[in-house]
Amino acid sequence: MSDPRPLPDLDPRLDGGRSARDRNIGSDPDLAEVQAAQLDRRAFDRLYRKYLDRVYSYAFYQLGDHHEAEDATERTFLAALAGIDAFTDEGATFRSWLFRIAHNTIANAHRSRRRRRTEPISDAQHHHAPGADPAGVVARADEGRAIREALARIPVDRRQAIVLRFVDGLSAREIGAVLDRSEGAARVLLHRALRDLARELGETDEGDRL
């Protein structure tokens, strides 16, 4: 790979000026697999299979292009494999560490390409159960399109928080670790993002669809 673009800024311990106690996130479900990968690189394959879809989704929802998402995903996993020895179980979970790398990779992609997308997530696929009600499928597709368009109009950091929470399943504390914010700040970011989307979609407090 002779691409001259810079690799992401690796920050394996997610220090950010915070103490280990501040960064305490609890038990890491991936710790055994991480330790196996630190002993034998071939064991990294299990982590790769586990997180490929999530990292790719995060990149795709941010960059809006499958080729760019593939490039960011590839850089993320290669950097993670190269830096796996630096990961220590000092609070940050492996997945927040991995998504921090993805976050930096995507930020580099945005910077190096010098463009902002406003319609990045219009062609996300939606999978429907076989035999699903066609009318319901159409209505849900319309709803999905509307919310993806609304998501593209909100500030980038709020969109990142939404994707990390709803697509990748990260907790507020893990989102804070990825975005270099406190847990409370991540919660506020999520709340503001949901409020923005509600405004974009015309949701009101009087709606009875709740």
Added chain:
Amino acid sequence: MRATGCNESEAAVFAAVEMITRHPSRPTDAERIDQAVTSVLDDQPVAVPPGLAPELAVARTLRECLPPVPPGALFEADLARRLEASGVPGGNRLPSFLRHHHRLVVTGAVGSVVVSTAGMAVVAWRLVHRSS
């Protein structure tokens, strides 16, 4: 409830206790909606937090309409190979024909068929010409 007959530090403690008693800590809107979102993501029943119905409605829609986007199978397999090569010492320095051993197998099989066919053609030609 200003304490009398005590020094300034004790008064400050009384004031702090009074403030805490009067304004017990309550979860913020951000904390309440985060708890509700966790329930939504876990498919658990959730009561609508007062004043946060629009946000919860959006959370439910996001849960349904923001699917993971899987990458292509070719990309997945190619990146797996790259990672495997990166993880093995010297893996990236292997010659191309060894990194793509399936090509070597196919080339060998095709070559073998070509040589066999040519040999059979030569033998057949010689038999025909010897008999004539």
